[in-house]
Amino acid sequence: MPLPQLLSALGRNTEHGGDDLDRERCRSKERLLSAFGSYELAKIQSDLEAATEGLTGAARLDAVLAFIVRFQSQGTYSLSRLVEVDYVLDEVARVLPIMRRFIEKLLDGDDAPVVAATIVRVAVSPYLIEGDDKVSFLDQLRHAAGITPDSGP
Numbered sequence: 001m002p003l004p005q006l007l008s009a010l011g012r013n014t015e016h017g018g019d020d021l022d023r024e025r026c027r028s029k030e031r032l033l034s035a036f037g038s039y040e041l042a043k044i045q046s047d048l049e050a051a052t053e054g055l056t057g058a059a060r061l062d063a064v065l066a067f068i069v070r071f072q073s074q075g076t077y078s079l080s081r082l083v084e085v086d087y088v089l090d091e092v093a094r095v096l097p098i099m100r101r102f103i104e105k106l107l108d109g110d111d112a113p114v115v116a117a118t119i120v121r122v123a124v125s126p127y128l129i130e131g132d133d134k135v136s137f138l139d140q141l142r143h144a145a146g147i148t149p150d151s152g153p
Contacts, residue, residue, distance in 0.1 A: 037087075047067070047071075048067055051063050051066070051067045052064060052067075061107065061147060062142065062145075062147060064102075064103065064106060065119070065138060066138060072123070072127070073134065096124065099123070100113075100116045100117055100120045101116075103119050107145070115145060115146065119144045123141060
């Protein structure tokens with residue numbers, strides 16, 4: 001179903017459609033959310049690739065952390081502002097392993113899996129509970145990664 005028709009179907013009055021319309025609306029809503037999630041993931045991956053192009057080692061990891069901070073500061077995804085909280089929580093659960101694997105590849109050492117998991121948890125926490133420490137968010141991520149802006153891990 002094309003997007004304009006899908007949006008129209010989601011907004012229709014259900015007085016005359018009954019259960020069939022409700023079921024179609026639910027399926028349409030799920031398809032729309034799924035398509036939006038896929039679009040957002042592709043956009044994030046593309047933007048992240050652009051932010052890290054040509055960088056290696058600690059500089060690449062630092063660019064990833066800075067990207068996370070910029071993305072989070074846009075304020076698009078805060079549970080307090082979302083209507084489809086259950087959907088977002090499911091998507092977060094799906095994306096966490098992807099983020100962890102991506103970041104783990106940028107790390108050295110036997111503790112890379114633990115460090116990557118810590119970075120991801122710190123990165124995701126502002127979406128769940130808005131904090132009062134936005135100024136130090138990048139510093140927190142760098143600390144979890146074991147880097148400073150001027151030196152490697």
